[in-house]
Amino acid sequence: MKRKNLGTKLVAAGLTAALLLTGCGGNSSSGQATGSTGEGTTQSAGEEERPTITVAVSMNEKGEYSDANYAIKYIEDNTGVNIEFVQLPSEKADADTKLNLMLSSGEYPDVICYGMNKQKMVKFAKEGIFVPINDYIDKYGDNMKRLFEARPQYEQLSYAPDGNIYGFVTANECYHCQAYPKLWYNTEWLEALGLEEPQTTEELKEVLLAVKNSDYNGNGKADEIPLTGSKDWDCQLEWYLLNSFVPVDKDTLSHVEDGKVVFSCNTEEFKQGLAYLNELYTLGLIDPTCFTQTSDQMQQVIRSDKNLVFGYTADHFAMGIDLDDAHLNEVTAAMIPAEGPNGARWQLHKDYVDMTDGFSWFITDKCENVEAAFKVGDFLMGDESSMVQMYGEEGNYWGKLDTPTESILQGTEAIYWIKPGFTSNEDDAYQKNTFWSGLMNQLAEFRASMSPRPEDMYVSDSYEARLFDETAKVVPYFYPEYLPKNLFLEDDTDSETFTTIQTSLREYVKTSIAQFATGEMSVEKDWDSYLKALEKYDVETYVSLYQKAYDVYAAQQ
Structure with a gap:
């Protein structure tokens, strides 16, 4: 298939101009791009054939970009779609240059999983590179519609002047940062x-x-x-x-x-x-x-x-x-x-709409199965999917509390536990079994669901809880x-x-x-x-x- 050598073709083309784009996801640096199934949609014996999408993503040098990665296999198994990755470098300037190369040469994958602002998104949409996803939101966008219902301002931000939506808006909310x-x-x-x-x-x-x-x-x-x-x-x-x-x-x-x-x-x-x-x-x-x-x-x-x-x-x-x-x-x-x-x-006051990292997960005109690509993007926005992307397999670095309890955000419950004390950058197993797509649920309420309210509010470990409480005092004085x-x-x-x-x-x-x-x-x-x-x-x-x-x-x- 053509896709097999896409990454090599893109590297060979060469281009020096850089885009003004922002990085997608979290930990990213250079790594090896390996497809989860190798030859396009080729499957193991007895496995039902399922579609494959190619996805450009900035890579973590310690990461694993195949179905040997628990998070990636989880995504593939739950969406019924195989993902074949195309490498973008970790350094932003290098990633910008390579992405510009892809989009200018016409040799680019089905999906661009890389953050960019609205100006750039609309530019590439006008050039016909990014396809509109409005109809897919209506039919399959359960998580995106849930986001828009919780934060109407994100939906307002998402529309291009022609009335279409061309990318997935990314949330990166911080409750106390509002004030x-x-x-x-x-x-x-x-x-x-x-x-x-x-x-x-x-x-x-x-x-x-x-x-x-x-x-x-x-x-x-x-x-x-x-x-x-x-x-x-x-x-x-x-x-x-x-x-x-x-x-x-x-x-x-x-x-x-x-x-x-x-x-x-x-x-x-x-x-x-x-x-x-x-x-x-x-x-x-x-x-x-x-x-x-x-x-x-x-x-x-x-x-x-x-x-x-x-x-x-x-x-x-x-x-x-x-x-x-x-x-x-x-x-x-x-x-x-x-x-x-x-x-x-x-x-x-700084509203959540001004905390967003912009947009990501752009489906291109090269994609032959837009429905499958959209469904994967929407799946990445789900709650459990977000936990797996950020922390890997349940039971290792995260899990569900036996009983929901009060969280640090007033009016919400904590339902997850996070392994205390681990430092992700020093944990190879963590790096090789997570996938920071940038589309994870990062609403303030969801982030609080991982933070039970501490018993002692006045120790340094309880700092975020203190900030939440103090912020709640001033929220009533936000601009109308x-x-x-x-x-x-x-x-x-x-x-x-x-x-x-x-x-x-x-x-x-x-x-x-x-x-x-x-x-x-x-x-x-x-x-x-x-x-x-x-x-x-x-x-x-x-x-x-x-x-x-x-x-x-x-x-x-």
Whole structure:
């Protein structure tokens, strides 16, 4: 058969251009591509002939890509389809080059199991390389339809402009990552002051003043730091505080209101937020270094004296305190957002749709049995299939609990156990019996089903459970309408223009916030000049393009 030598033909063709694609699955590096049945659909004696599909995948050098791999044999036996693998290298740049070679030469397999963004997916669909799968979803897509029902935003994201779906959207959800940053504070310190968690921005200011004058560390100096943050990761204090005035984040600089994209950083509410930042800064309630220090430097300050810093913004609280200090772990908590003078009270929010790795499992026009290829892809999204892909045979690294129990995600149950302590990269048996396709069920609820709630919440091993609990406090303050950060613009010129404007705007607004907060610029005197400068960055075009992309996304609801 032609398929027998497909991998060799593709290597021989050679091409230097690389695609802007993202890797598929998890562990991947170079390995040997071996088909599970060798000669196409040839079967052992007495075995009913079943179809074979060829699949390009980035390979793990320690892995096994034949039916000697328990996970691959499990997939084949449960779908009735044999899989013959075509190697993509482990290094992304090399894999991009080889994939470009395949697609440009016309010598490519039935399925591309390799992650890519929507722009690339639509490009290859327009070229006729990827085939639409809408009809197959309707007939055979039990797991994909289940995903779309649980997360309608993934279905919205999946449609190309022509109304077709050309790839399997990949979920990679992290429950606590939805709320970055949180404001982490010392509850014991607050109790020692006889105060309660602040509910408004004015109450927050009063709490911070009390902190500043408390001499909590007992050294006789007013050196306590009420609030700090850092410039990297999602640790920026300023964006957290501004959400008590207007919904805004450092990526979009905008929000959506009644379906309309609104640029947040030229509004009267934004101006009020800047004035509040300046007031706190002038009163000595914001650490002057928070606009310039790194998260590592912030952590060093916080850990230098556990009674020095009252509150800090960070993705998770171990970016500040030492988790091995069980008592400090117990008294550290996330503060709910304070309500501003206009009623704004938002927690910075990143929806699951912005955590996706994009798309994978693209069925090409070379595939003679699209139904079989689709069924395999959909099967890979199932619960038990996901466990086998990630952990191999049941009973070795995973299994089912005798009795379901409370999980770390409120309202869900844990039904699986995972072998504690093993490190997959050091376990050859694990490597040779798993297959990280990238299509596994990675919804937050399913991931929590592998994590029973621990008895002791204040040891380092219980860290994720603590993060889940603290996140649950702030979820009610998520934006009522969410503006995705990574929307699709079909026209390449529009996409390039949008990216260029956004990059410039982000830098200008970030710098201006710090200048307004520290008093280098005056909210009263320099606001108009700030607005005029914004106009030069073409905010109008930015909003117009964002609206265009959002309308396409929202139209799929």
